[in-house]
Amino acid sequence: MADVVIQASGLTRKFTDVTAVNALDLRVERGQIYGFLGPNGCGKSTTIRLLTGLLTPTEGEVEVLGYVLPKQAEALRQKVGYMTQQFSLYQDLSVVENLRFVARIYGITGAEQQQRIEQLLQQYHLENKAERRASALSGGQRQRLALAAAVVHNPQLLFLDEPTAAVDPENRRDFWERLFDLSDAGTTILVSTHYMDEAERCHRIDILEQGHKRAEGAPEQLMQELPCEVFELRGDGLRNVRKQLMQEQAVLSTAQIGQSLRVLVNKQQQQPQQWLEQQLSGEIDVQAVRPSLEDVFVANTGTRHVSRD
Amino acid sequence: MLAAIRTWAIAVKEFRQLSRDRITFAMIVMIPLIQLMLFGYAINTEVRHVPSGVVNLSHSAVARHVIADLQASKTVNFINSYDSVKQAEDALRRGDVHAILYLPSDFLRRFEEYRLGISQRPVAQWITDASDPLLSSAIASLRQVPLAKSGLQSSNGFATPFRVVQFYNPERRNPVNIVPGLVAVILTMTMILFTSAAIVREREQGNMEFLINTPVQPIELMLGKITPYVVIGFIQTAIILSLGALLFAVPLPENIGSLLLMTLLFITASLTLGLLISTRAQTQLQAMQLTVFILLPSILLSGFMFPYDAMPVPAQWIAEALPATHFVRSIRAVVLRDALWWELWPDVVFLAGFTLLGMLVATWRFQKRLD
Numbered sequence A: 001m002a003d004v005v006i007q008a009s010g011l012t013r014k015f016t017d018v019t020a021v022n023a024l025d026l027r028v029e030r031g032q033i034y035g036f037l038g039p040n041g042c043g044k045s046t047t048i049r050l051l052t053g054l055l056t057p058t059e060g061e062v063e064v065l066g067y068v069l070p071k072q073a074e075a076l077r078q079k080v081g082y083m084t085q086q087f088s089l090y091q092d093l094s095v096v097e098n099l100r101f102v103a104r105i106y107g108i109t110g111a112e113q114q115q116r117i118e119q120l121l122q123q124y125h126l127e128n129k130a131e132r133r134a135s136a137l138s139g140g141q142r143q144r145l146a147l148a149a150a151v152v153h154n155p156q157l158l159f160l161d162e163p164t165a166a167v168d169p170e171n172r173r174d175f176w177e178r179l180f181d182l183s184d185a186g187t188t189i190l191v192s193t194h195y196m197d198e199a200e201r202c203h204r205i206d207i208l209e210q211g212h213k214r215a216e217g218a219p220e221q222l223m224q225e226l227p228c229e230v231f232e233l234r235g236d237g238l239r240n241v242r243k244q245l246m247q248e249q250a251v252l253s254t255a256q257i258g259q260s261l262r263v264l265v266n267k268q269q270q271q272p273q274q275w276l277e278q279q280l281s282g283e284i285d286v287q288a289v290r291p292s293l294e295d296v297f298v299a300n301t302g303t304r305h306v307s308r309d
Numbered sequence B: 001m002l003a004a005i006r007t008w009a010i011a012v013k014e015f016r017q018l019s020r021d022r023i024t025f026a027m028i029v030m031i032p033l034i035q036l037m038l039f040g041y042a043i044n045t046e047v048r049h050v051p052s053g054v055v056n057l058s059h060s061a062v063a064r065h066v067i068a069d070l071q072a073s074k075t076v077n078f079i080n081s082y083d084s085v086k087q088a089e090d091a092l093r094r095g096d097v098h099a100i101l102y103l104p105s106d107f108l109r110r111f112e113e114y115r116l117g118i119s120q121r122p123v124a125q126w127i128t129d130a131s132d133p134l135l136s137s138a139i140a141s142l143r144q145v146p147l148a149k150s151g152l153q154s155s156n157g158f159a160t161p162f163r164v165v166q167f168y169n170p171e172r173r174n175p176v177n178i179v180p181g182l183v184a185v186i187l188t189m190t191m192i193l194f195t196s197a198a199i200v201r202e203r204e205q206g207n208m209e210f211l212i213n214t215p216v217q218p219i220e221l222m223l224g225k226i227t228p229y230v231v232i233g234f235i236q237t238a239i240i241l242s243l244g245a246l247l248f249a250v251p252l253p254e255n256i257g258s259l260l261l262m263t264l265l266f267i268t269a270s271l272t273l274g275l276l277i278s279t280r281a282q283t284q285l286q287a288m289q290l291t292v293f294i295l296l297p298s299i300l301l302s303g304f305m306f307p308y309d310a311m312p313v314p315a316q317w318i319a320e321a322l323p324a325t326h327f328v329r330s331i332r333a334v335v336l337r338d339a340l341w342w343e344l345w346p347d348v349v350f351l352a353g354f355t356l357l358g359m360l361v362a363t364w365r366f367q368k369r370l371d
Helices: A044-052 A073-077 A095-105 A110-123 A139-150 A169-184 A196-200 A219-224 A238-245 A272-279 A293-300 B002-020 B022-042 B061-072 B085-094 B107-115 B133-140 B145-149 B174-204 B207-211 B218-248 B256-280 B284-300 B313-321 B323-337 B341-365
Strands: A004-014 A019-029 A033-037 A059-064 A067-069 A080-083 A157-161 A188-193 A204-209 A212-217 A228-235 A251-257 A260-266 A284-289 B050-056 B076-081 B099-103 B125-128
Touching: A004 A044, A004 A188, A019 A044, A019 A059, A019 A188, A019 A212, A033 A044, A033 A169, A033 A196, A044 A059, A044 A080, A044 A157, A044 A188, A067 A073, A080 A139, A080 B207, A095 A110, A095 A139, A095 B002, A110 A139, A139 A157, A139 A169, A169 A188, A169 A196, A188 A196, A196 A293, A204 A219, A204 A293, A212 A219, A212 A293, A219 A293, A228 A238, A228 A272, A228 A293, A238 A251, A238 A260, A251 A293, A260 A272, A260 A293, A272 A284, B002 B022, B002 B218, B022 B174, B022 B218, B050 B061, B050 B085, B050 B133, B061 B076, B061 B099, B061 B107, B076 B099, B085 B099, B085 B125, B099 B133, B125 B133, B174 B207, B174 B218, B174 B256, B174 B284, B174 B323, B218 B256, B218 B341, B256 B284, B256 B323, B256 B341, B284 B323, B313 B323, B323 B341
Parallel strands: A033 A188, A033 A204, A080 A157, A157 A188, B050 B076, B050 B099
Antiparallel strands: A004 A019, A004 A059, A059 A067, A204 A212, A228 A260, A228 A284, A251 A260, B099 B125
């Protein structure tokens, strides 16, 4: 049995008027890349702050790396890394100065510090930017610096709060290469995102909405077990078709994607393809397609989400 | 050991950031320079050249003599003469003049009576704009002067029963009092301002969330933050005192140790006050407002501008709560009277206690939490 890094049960956090995280159960195993997928305001950041001990839970229990939070948060600090949503290093310090500062904070000094920083600069492709101020870095470089700073002390567990929100796709891919490197080396990573492609790279994800967990599992598994059939419709007058289909109880969602209309039909509907074709008039081509993670997300969130009980 | 490394890390980082902020760095030097020049030359409680008017209905030689004598005293400067008291009062209201010398038409007879001791009736009248008490009391001091100087003996003139010996500032020059006090004001301003923004800035720029997730402890953060400013405080003190000696011949203290100790105590007290503000304020603007809230009483109540002894007792209590009061008092003692630090032990105790208590409260208030 793989050992458990994060164990939470009934985790709840209420702010004055909203419940940001509602009765969340969580179990993260060592070496996993675990994703929180959800829209803005779904409680991803709050959950991460609860798991790092920055926030005190209103209810529920959390244990991270064997430390009970928030009581033992201080002992945990030395063993976890945290990359905040907003760039949180010093803009007016250079790359090396920032890294040196973080290293000292973690008590890494002398030759060890020198060696570690050189290694990080190399790993994160920042060697020729070493003397540049953080404020003068591009979005991707800044992201790599932030990640380098978060892993200076070789943490066992890494929290990343929307790490690539401000980064172009190419840099995002590169950034994820680094994460897989870390994961291979045994680091457990917990990452929050609202990008489907990012969530798809995780070993396991939670889909969060308004503080509730809507679905959980490996992305592949979630796509296979989707309780919907997905169809792509092509033809004329798709806007009207969409309006018409939304009247139907069995249709969970419709979304126009370029020239086609993507329709999610509840699996409880008998022979969904035939049923769908019956609903349609005119020259419209219906084709069953493989569900994507976005379909999983759509099927599990919003007012029409599939009931899971 | 780890604690020392982390404190050092914060201090180095803070110093680097400070040295990159050119405007702030320039201000560290420019604020004491400019304010020293400004206040050293400008602040003067000795009233001179008060623009005045004269209503002379006497037209006698004696009257002209008296006016010339008064003009020669340099306290007043007669810039206009008026035909009637009404005209002169209008000028006073407009602010053209701040004092009017009224010599009535029977001035000569009154003067004669006064000289011979026949009558105690006043000879002439000063009408002053007493809305500024400092100004009008300067005029009031002219009551005796001219008649004696006119070479006309007044019969009730008496010899002064007391003799005054002026210690420490025999020439009664203002800069001697202003310059050491200015150290207090400038340190209050820069020290509180820098640190009050220090923690709020980290919070505003998003550094804090990262920082509180590291093993750094609140006390290490606080100490690391203030260390660079202690150095800066000493630089500013050196600038003010050395320029004060150069430009205004303000004496330098014989006992440098006492000066350094008192300054160090005051710098740390002010920095602690700034940190306290920083743990309270949510934005840099709020920090700024709170700083001004402390700064004004530090200037006005500390004894820097107005004598402590002249204030009502409740105001003195408030003044006693301000570190600036204790420092104004003790730095004047050290610089001007060559006092030694242990002679100033109440101020030493207050400033050290203030720092310790403030540091404790700031550390206690600073939570490594977001809720």
